Amino acid sequence: MTIRLEKVTKLFPGVTRPAVDALDLTIEKGQVCVLIGPSGCGKTTTMRMVNRLIEPTSGRIIVGDRDVTKADPVELRRHIGYVIQQIGLFPHMTIAQNVATVPKLLGWEQAKIKARSEEMLDLVGLDPAQYLSRYPRHLSGGQRQRVGVARALAADPPVMLMDEPFGAVDPIVRGRLQEEFLAILKRLKKTVILVTHDIDEAIRMGDVVAIMKDGKLVQYDTPDRLLAAPVDDFVADFVGADRALRRLSLVRAADAVEPGGAAGDLMLSGSLSVREVLSALLAAGQDAATILAEDGTALGQITLAAIRARSAGGIP
């Protein structure tokens, strides 16, 4: 489902500067859109207007073909998945009851709810037999976050809103959860708005990234274009001085090979990123590496010169 924001403004009472200022933003069906920016930039306010937890002052928000500013907010929210930073699992309810929240609000039959809850826990990698009857406090941070996502997905909403969904888990778990959740969201073809302050997360998770400042959109682009061609110093600063390296980390070695390769070259796996290949080349003091497929056959080579050319080449 497409999400379209048209001239959306939010002015909180008692404040002169709008939190969100005449924002236009379109998120295509099945895309993951990451909203990012310094605190106070309006990213969270923007997201929370989509399910009407915050009422826009003016403008239109269209989800699918429906103007949400004219919908009943309670009914609307039952059809939009919602995951928040502190997860917000209900501590007095079991995991089963937590996951069943929205299906129950929608009046599904018991048997269907039960089957769905089991399916959802399986989906997020938790064994239903082991976890359904437990309470949230018996789970680790990462497990709770999995349950939070299972709960948001339970009624199969076409749209998901995720507010710093990895904020409460430690960095080691975070990387794996990001990968798993992204795979699930892609497989289910959800349209996602994800709010974060972590540029690495934005680059890793986003099909498109919206960088915001003072309630306005500064740049709205794919991660690669953002890193290759920041529109101004603010964006360049925000994506970081190492943006050239970050950009290389977006590309798999297998997708960057050229024909060639010689005996005695460094042998590297095609599943590495180009950034990792560069690092390995520098460490080994060599100019070229042979890239191998999973079965060990050579795909071709990557040279330092090619990496430099790719980096200087700007937008592909």
Next chain:
Amino acid sequence: MAQWISANPSIFIVALQNHLWLTGVALAAVLLIALPLGLLLTRHRGFANIAIAIVNILRTVPSLALLVIMLPLLGTGFLPSVVALTLYGLPALLLNTYTGLTEVDADIVEAARGQGFSDAQVMTRIEIPLALPVIFAGIRTAAVQIVSAATLAAFIGGGGLGELITAGMANFNFPQLIAGAVAVALLALAVEIAFAGIERLMTRQLRMGAS
């Protein structure tokens, strides 16, 4: 003491009945006033500060003073006693109801609203269940306070076990005085234990889930 009770069973039983009746009616009134009022205050935070200031003043007034103040207003007997006891028990439950509800984790309420709970559902399924241990502790405190303070109702003709004490003092009837005092003490203890038991049963599930 036991001798006095077995010699005057009807006097003792009437006094006990009156005492329980005073306590029961006052406690019911406290529940009927404090629970909805506490809930209402959480929706009007501006009002809440004023209401809590008033209730805190009320809390500092001694129970005997409250009862005696009723004399010029409502005269003597059962009704003024119940009104005084209600005012006496009110602060504990009102404060606990308000605090219990306002201390429910804002993220959990936010998550509930975001999933599509209506305001009424957020209240009945999330806020009240999570505040229940604190609210119930307030009910227990109020019940024990009222059952103890009901002893003083005898001073304004409200009856109850206090009457055995005042009559015992007036007539130098030591066994009667002790019978009244010990009965009140045991009753307060019984109420405390009974409510603590109910509280444990009611909040078992909550404690299991509490993080």
